[in-house]
Amino acid sequence: MKILVTGSNGLLGQKLSVLLQQDKNVELIATARGKSHLDITNGQFISLDVSDKHAVDEIFSRVKPDVVIHGAAMTQVDQCETDREACWKTNVDATQYITDACIQHNTHLVHVSTDFIFDGSHGPLDEEEKPNPVNYYGESKLAAEQLIMRSHASWSILRTVLVYGITNDMSRSNIVLWVKNSLEQGKTIQVVNDQWRTPTLAEDLAMGCYLAAIKKAKGIYHISGKDFLTPYDIAIATADYFNLDKSLIQATDSSKFKQPARRPAKTGFIIDKAKKDLGYEPHSFQEGIGVLAEQIR
Numbered sequence: 181m182k183i184l185v186t187g188s189n190g191l192l193g194q195k196l197s198v199l200l201q202q203d204k205n206v207e208l209i210a211t212a213r214g215k216s217h218l219d220i221t222n223g224q225f226i227s228l229d230v231s232d233k234h235a236v237d238e239i240f241s242r243v244k245p246d247v248v249i250h251g252a253a254m255t256q257v258d259q260c261e262t263d264r265e266a267c268w269k270t271n272v273d274a275t276q277y278i279t280d281a282c283i284q285h286n287t288h289l290v291h292v293s294t295d296f297i298f299d300g301s302h303g304p305l306d307e308e309e310k311p312n313p314v315n316y317y318g319e320s321k322l323a324a325e326q327l328i329m330r331s332h333a334s335w336s337i338l339r340t341v342l343v344y345g346i347t348n349d350m351s352r353s354n355i356v357l358w359v360k361n362s363l364e365q366g367k368t369i370q371v372v373n374d375q376w377r378t379p380t381l382a383e384d385l386a387m388g389c390y391l392a393a394i395k396k397a398k399g400i401y402h403i404s405g406k407d408f409l410t411p412y413d414i415a416i417a418t419a420d421y422f423n424l425d426k427s428l429i430q431a432t433d434s435s436k437f438k439q440p441a442r443r444p445a446k447t448g449f450i451i452d453k454a455k456k457d458l459g460y461e462p463h464s465f466q467e468g469i470g471v472l473a474e475q476i477r
């Protein structure tokens with residue numbers, strides 16, 4: 181089975197590259213813009229900017245993948261709020277090009293989406309919940325889902341939440357690394373205790389994408405961690421695990437903690453459907469920090 185991955189230099193992309201190379205029945209085609217940050221011994225790397233329709237069509241015609249796992253996105257939520265054109269170009273237009281190419285080459289599309297399509301009024305959420313994004317990043321990711329659902333492509337949409345983990349050359353940090361690094365530097369951090377998430381280990385998200393890919397699963401799946409936590413809980417658990425100074429963590433609430441883009445208050449996912457249909461089984465948050473800690477040593 182030929183599986184093409186977009187955004188392979190990212191946190192999810194790098195974990196997928198490791199995982200897919202372990203399956204001898206999978207031929208990995210890892211793609212990313214610019215040069216590879218990957219160690220590929222079983223598969224190939226091709227440079228691909230997904231916002232370039234011609235490049236997408238050319239590579240799909242050449243490779244003819246059986247499945248594409250589309251993780252490439254503009255994921256800096258605050259930047260998406262201010263640079264809306266770049267956000268739409270990457271998160272929506274590029275997804276249209278990938279979807280069109282999938283239809284043309286009969287490729288199954290596994291598309292990665294987010295809890296930020298929801299408004300945060302209640303949670304945790306299952307796949308039947310009505311989307312209502314509160315920031316532009318969320319609007320762009322919902323628009324991408326909707327164009328896929330309207331299409332005639334064979335598709336899985338996998339939504340996830342607050343991904344954490346560690347890889348080389350990370351293009352963005354994540355909450356566990358940010359807390360750990362801040363406390364190690366003796367910095368005081370303000371962390372909200374009125375937002376709710378089910379934080380997701382990057383390796384678990386990669387496994388969810390792999391399961392959907394080999395099954396060519398049809399439909400929407402919520403793929404996240406199983407612990408319903410606030411960022412404050414996450415910060416305290418991280419400090420405890422790495423034996424860091426918890427007194428540097430100051431609880432605050434969203435009214436006082438201003439980010440350019442609004443965050444939905446309460447999200448987090450119910451993952452029963454993915455467990456039942458895909459055999460998805462994530463780490464607990466404690467176990468997940470342990471996986472990350474093993475890689476930092």
Ligand SMILES: NC(=O)C1=CN([C@@H]2O[C@H](COP(=O)(O)OP(=O)(O)OC[C@H]3O[C@@H](n4cnc5c(N)ncnc54)[C@H](OP(=O)(O)O)[C@@H]3O)[C@@H](O)[C@H]2O)C=CC1
Nearest residue numbers: 187189190191192229230251252253255294340342343351
């Ligand atoms: N991280 C999170 O907390 C969550 C992520 N998601 C979704 O998961 C997916 C993976 O995100 P994650 O790995 O965490 O994020 P990253 O930002 O680590 O990875 C995204 C990758 O997409 C690449 N990319 C951006 N624009 C293009 C382009 N035009 N062509 C090719 N590649 C491009 C980036 O490249 P470069 O390295 O050059 O910047 C980056 O490597 C995304 O679809 C995101 O929306 C959903 C919920 C939570």
Ligand SMILES: Cc1cn([C@H]2C[C@H](O)[C@@H](COP(=O)(O)OP(=O)(O)O[C@H]3O[C@@H](C)C(=O)[C@@H](O)[C@H]3O)O2)c(=O)[nH]c1=O
Nearest residue numbers: 255257294295296340341342343355370371372375411
């Ligand atoms: C930086 C920071 C964050 N936080 C909280 C706010 C937020 O709920 C949580 C994470 O904040 P960040 O801004 O780091 O991450 P954020 O941009 O909210 O992460 C999002 O990324 C995109 C790609 C997604 O798809 C979403 O699922 C979500 O994971 O931590 C604080 O409380 N204090 C801080 O100083």
